[in-house]
Amino acid sequence: MGTMFAVVLVFVGCCSNVVSLELLVRDFPGCGNIVTFAQFVFIALEGFIFETNFGRKKPAIPVRNYVIMVTMFFTVSVINNYALNFNIAMPLHMIFRSGSLIANMILGIVILKKRYSASKYLSIALVSAGIFICTIMSARQVNVSSEGSEDQGFYAFMHWLIGIAMLTFALLMSARMGIFQETLYKQYGKHSKEALFYNHFLPLPGFLLLSTDIYNHCILFSQSTPVIVPVVERTMPIMWLYLLINVITQYVCIRGVFILTTECASLTVTLVVTLRKFLSLIFSILYFQNPFTAWHWVGTAVVFVGTLLYTEVWSSVQAALRGAKEKKAE
DSSP: OHHHHHHHHHHHHHHHHHHHHHHHHHHOTTTHHHHHHHHHHHHHHHHHHHTSTTTTSOOSSOHHHHHHHHHHHHHHHHHHHHGGGTTOOHHHHHHHHTTHHHHHHHHHHHHSOOOOOHHHHHHHHHHHHHHHHHHHHHHHHHHHHOOSOHHHHHHHHHHHHHHHHHHHHHHHHHHHHHHHHHHHHHHHOOOHHHHHHHHHHTTGGGGGGGHHHHHHHHHHHHTSOEEEETTTTEEEEHHHHHHHHHHHHHHHHHHHHHHHHHHSOHHHHHHHHHHHHHHHHHHHHHHHTOOOOHHHHHHHHHHHHHHHHHTTHHHHHHHHHHHHHHHHHO
16 A cells, blocks of 8 residues: 555656646746755755654764765756756756666766676666767757857857756766765665755755845746636745645655655666656656657667666566466466
8 A cells, every 4th residue: 555655656746746847947947946945945844844853853874974965965956957057958858867777887886896787788778878869869959949140059059068968967976876875874774764854954055055046036936927826716926836836746756755665675666766757758748849859769768678677677577477377377
């Protein structure tokens, strides 16, 4: 029962979050900082009340370790959202972030000296190829869609390249954070809810560096078209409504993933999150009519086949089918 509830939370929360984020970005492409800030404040406040009991509960993992983790987490979150300012379409953004498996494997080999099976290396090659195809096709679209002089087209392309570099850096930084978190859990035990709180609470002072941009978007959001909020029957600017929906759905998504990690094997968690990303991508393309060529579909399919191969879902399904046949034979 708990597992099914968690799966529903992940799919409903994360897919709704993607929709609300796309609605925000469509009207205000540079709103990544205020979205990140709102998410952090909401999750930190919830954790302060329910996880730390208003600060009275001592952390199981020393705070100095969380400071290191938080520095990486804050950097990844801000860069991922800020990359949307650099002509990065939402589908490409989602595909790029699906490459976390390859980044984790590369850093696992370099830092932890891990070795993997041939199927794992094949999956990494597929994910890399899929991301490369989508990136190249998006680069061509940037060139085609750039109107005006040749200088303006070159500027747009360089602007897009900066966004790609930001996404690549965030991907590698996220993988490094995952390895650091893995070593902490081995040493101190798993405390995912505690880590969730500190990862969102400790970075809050860092948003002072972004305060001007956040304040400017607060003004812009307040000037957006007012709408009547269902149930409460009150009016509020539509951008604030979108942001509220985004923050709540982000929490629902993260909460669902947390429940899954406590009740399921990591394979199940990875599979659910991967399928969620795929459905979010499809919905984003169809509902918002994002430009997506046949080559983009090929690249997307290759990324997700590689991801599923990495999680060994095929062998798990075959094992389950063999088990079912053996039971029937008995």
